[in-house]
Every structure is written in C-alpha cells, then in structure tokens.
Amino acid sequence: MSTTPSSAPASAANDVMSEPTPVQWADIVQQLGAEIAGPLSTALEQIQTLASTGQIDRRGLRLLRRSVDDARTAGMLGQQLARLASGRLRLNRERQHLTQMLRSVLAQRSRETQSRGVQVRQSLQPVEIWADGSLLFALLNALMDWALSLTHSSVDLRLDLTPWPVKARLSCRFAHRALELMDDAAHGTADAGEPELDSLAWRLLEQTAITLGVLPLREQEAGITLLTLEFNQLVSEEAPQEPDSTHARLEAEAERLSGNSRPLAGCQLLIVCGNRELRAEAQAAVRHMGMLVDCVSDVAEAEQFCREGLPHALLFDAALSGDAMLHLVAGIQHEVPEFTFVEMFDGEHRTQLSTATHDGMARISRRHLPDALPSLLMFELGRRP
Structure with missing residues (x-):
C-alpha cells in the first residue's frame, strides 16, 4: 500500500491549479490528431512519390524519416497525456533530491543536446522536495523536450529558493525565435500569437x-x-530520512504498477x-506499461541508436555479452552512472536487482x-536520482 511519510505535506496533488475541463481536454485531443495527421500526410506523399517513380532522393528520405519520427x-x-487524464494515477510522495534528478536528466540527454548544437547552462542550488519520483522525472524530461524543440540558441536553467x-x-x-527575426519581433511584424509554443x-x-x-x-x-x-x-532540514528497504521499495512499485494506467508511459x-x-x-511483457519500445538485433545497431x-x-x-557490449555499457555509464541496464538470459537465472549485483546491472531469465x-x-x- 502506498503511504505518505509522516513528515511529508498532506496537501493534495492538484492543490495549485484546477484540472482541465472536458472542453480543454477536447482541444488537446484535437491538437493531438493534427500533430499526428500532419507528419503522416507528408510521409504518405513521399511514399506515393516513391511508388510512382520507383526512387527517392536523399532529401526525400530524410523528410520521410523525420515525418514518421514526428x-x-x-x-x-498522446499516450502520456492519456495517462494523466485517466484519473487512475496514485502519487507516491517521497523525498526527492530535485537537483540531482535534474542533473541526471541533463546527463542522459547530453548526446541529444550536443547533436543539436544546443548549450545547456546550469546554475543549480541543492534542493530537496516531496514529490512522486516517476512523475517528477517525467516533468523534467517534458521540460527538456519542449525547450530543445524550440530553442534557437541555448537553454539556461536556474534552480534556487525564494526568500x-x-x-x-x-x-x-x-x-524561441532565430536571432535574425528578433528585430521583426521588436517592430511588431512577427506572429504575436507564437503558436509553436503551445505545442503538444x-x-x-x-x-x-x-x-x-x-x-x-x-x-x-x-x-x-x-x-x-x-x-x-x-x-525541511529536520525531516527524517526514510528507510531504504529494497523489500519496501519493491512493494511500493508493485502497488503503483497495479493502480496506475500505463505507469511508464x-x-x-x-x-x-x-x-x-x-x-x-x-516486448509483450512491457506492452501494457505504455513504454516506447525500440528493438535492434546487435550491439553495432545499439551503438548507432544510442549515439542519436x-x-x-x-x-x-x-x-550478446562481449567486448563490444562492455564498451557500449562503459560509455553510457560514463555519461549516466545510474543508467538502467537489464541483462536477460535464455536459460535459468534468478532475478536480480542492480542493487544486488557487483556491476550495478539487473538480471532476469526468459521465463x-x-x-x-x-x-x-x-x-x-x-x-534513479
């Protein structure tokens, strides 16, 4: 059973702002349809061109891939929004180190920011809060998704305390606008609505x-x-630390999994x-969890995937364990020390958490x-922190 620590605030999850109305959710669903239909229509045009001509140039191939990705x-x-709208979320408020979690998210996304040529500047004070860990992690990733999709220069992050x-x-x-368009904005010639900011x-x-x-x-x-x-x-500084019990944590996660709709959406x-x-x-084992699942057949393809x-x-x-896999694991752990690795065995093997193995890697058997x-x-x- 999910419990709230005695020292945690007892206020409700939505005590800051009211939940969206049915009309607002209808607008979100309409926007979701538009953001899916637009790229798919573009992809369909490229496929029709390929079908009629029998060939596609490099630019068309890039456009097709980008449309499918979008x-x-x-x-x-939409999957994540559906989870929030389901009303089945059961928040498990625990002590969270906000600064460490934000740094972990930034470390995990460092390859993405580098490939985009975006500099992320940080000024972060140490802060601890009471919050649901998985939802806080989702919030920080959503923040980076939104900012990275819009920025034309850098992203400045600052975490501090108000007096x-x-x-x-x-x-x-x-x-959110290219530097050459700044003057247009100053003279009122740019689009004042900034519709791109209100994306999905x-x-x-x-x-x-x-x-x-x-x-x-x-x-x-x-x-x-x-x-x-x-x-x-x-x-607060005098708040006691919660006991770190693996058994208690597993029970809490099992309880959250049973009560949440698509818990890892x-x-x-x-x-x-x-x-x-x-x-x-x-794939079948995690299908109900709402995860975005990608599959590759060998380590070389995994390296290419992680590079992007x-x-x-x-x-x-x-x-697939071997030198190539060890090299991939070491490279990822160098960037994100708490990254989640799970090794699965076709034969017999007992289930092990990363906290119980010498290399910090979880293990599980096929059955x-x-x-x-x-x-x-x-x-x-x-x-993860």
Whole structure:
C-alpha cells in the first residue's frame, strides 16, 4: 500500500491549479490528431512519390524519416497525456533530491543536446522536495523536450529558493525565435500569437506540472521565453530520512504498477536481441506499461541508436555479452552512472536487482519476463536520482 511519510505535506496533488475541463481536454485531443495527421500526410506523399517513380532522393528520405519520427513522437505524447487524464494515477510522495534528478536528466540527454548544437547552462542550488519520483522525472524530461524543440540558441536553467514564502523555483530561459527575426519581433511584424509554443509538448509539460502540484508560469517577450516552475513542498532540514528497504521499495512499485494506467508511459526502452522469439516475449511483457519500445538485433545497431539519443533503459540478451557490449555499457555509464541496464538470459537465472549485483546491472531469465520484468523496470527506473 502506498503511504505518505509522516513528515511529508498532506496537501493534495492538484492543490495549485484546477484540472482541465472536458472542453480543454477536447482541444488537446484535437491538437493531438493534427500533430499526428500532419507528419503522416507528408510521409504518405513521399511514399506515393516513391511508388510512382520507383526512387527517392536523399532529401526525400530524410523528410520521410523525420515525418514518421514526428508522428511517432506525437503519439507518445498522446499516450502520456492519456495517462494523466485517466484519473487512475496514485502519487507516491517521497523525498526527492530535485537537483540531482535534474542533473541526471541533463546527463542522459547530453548526446541529444550536443547533436543539436544546443548549450545547456546550469546554475543549480541543492534542493530537496516531496514529490512522486516517476512523475517528477517525467516533468523534467517534458521540460527538456519542449525547450530543445524550440530553442534557437541555448537553454539556461536556474534552480534556487525564494526568500519568503520559501519555495523552490526552477526557471528555463531560451530564445524561441532565430536571432535574425528578433528585430521583426521588436517592430511588431512577427506572429504575436507564437503558436509553436503551445505545442503538444507544452500541453504535456503543463498537465504533468499540474498533476504534480507544481505551478507553471510562462512569459514571452521579444523572442525570449521564460518558464518558471514553483515547487512549494520542500523538505525541511529536520525531516527524517526514510528507510531504504529494497523489500519496501519493491512493494511500493508493485502497488503503483497495479493502480496506475500505463505507469511508464513515455519512457523509452531499447531491446538489444538477435533472437526474434525472445525479443517478442520481452516486448509483450512491457506492452501494457505504455513504454516506447525500440528493438535492434546487435550491439553495432545499439551503438548507432544510442549515439542519436539515449533511451531510459536498455534490455539486452546475455548471448550478446562481449567486448563490444562492455564498451557500449562503459560509455553510457560514463555519461549516466545510474543508467538502467537489464541483462536477460535464455536459460535459468534468478532475478536480480542492480542493487544486488557487483556491476550495478539487473538480471532476469526468459521465463520470468512476463511476471517480473515490469516490476523490475519500475524499481530500476524509480531508484534513479
């Protein structure tokens, strides 16, 4: 049973802002349809061109891939929004180190920011709050998704405390308009509505914040966007540390899994496995969790995938263990020390959490995938700072 620590605030999750009305949810659903249909229509045009001519140039291929990726991303965002709208979320408020979690998210996304040529500047004070860990992690990732999709220069992140009343304040500042268009904005010739800021990514960010009890304040002026997230449930210095019991954590994650609708919606899992049947069994085990699942057949393909952007977890076949896999694991752990790795065995092997292994890697056997893999992933992804 999920419990709230005695020292945690007893206020409700949505005590900052009211939940969206049915009309607002209808608008979000309409926007979701548009953001999926638009890229798919573009992709269909490219496919029709390919069918009629029998060939496609490099530019057309890039456009096709981008269109499919955009539609897929929109579908994933819709999946996460559906989870928030389900009314079945059961928040498990625990002591969270907001600063460490934000740094972990930034480390995991460092390859993505580098590939985009975006510099992320940080000024972060140490802050601890009471919050649901998985939802807080989703909020920070939603913030980065939104900012990285819009910025034309850099992203400035600042985390500090307000003097009175004391709140944690996370601000994100970036230029949402190219520098050459700044003068147009100053003279009022640019689009004043800034519709790109109200994308589906923003809707997810906004609704996740509201569900978590965080106040999102957004301002735009002369091509610059400033978003401030205010966290008012801070951990006081005298608050006792909660006991770290693996058994208690597993029970909590199992309880959350049973009560939540698609509990890991939006998290990305990469399965590295050349055995088609084993790969299909792993996919089936996590299908109900709402994860975005990608599959590759060997380590080389996994390296290429991770080079473009790290997933949240990597599940790989033990048969692929070797120097290449060790090199991939070491490279990822160098960037994200708490990254989630799960090794699966086709033969007999007892289920092990990363906290019980010498190399910090979780392990599971093929026959335990259906009943144990979901809880294992919930625990591993939930223990990250």
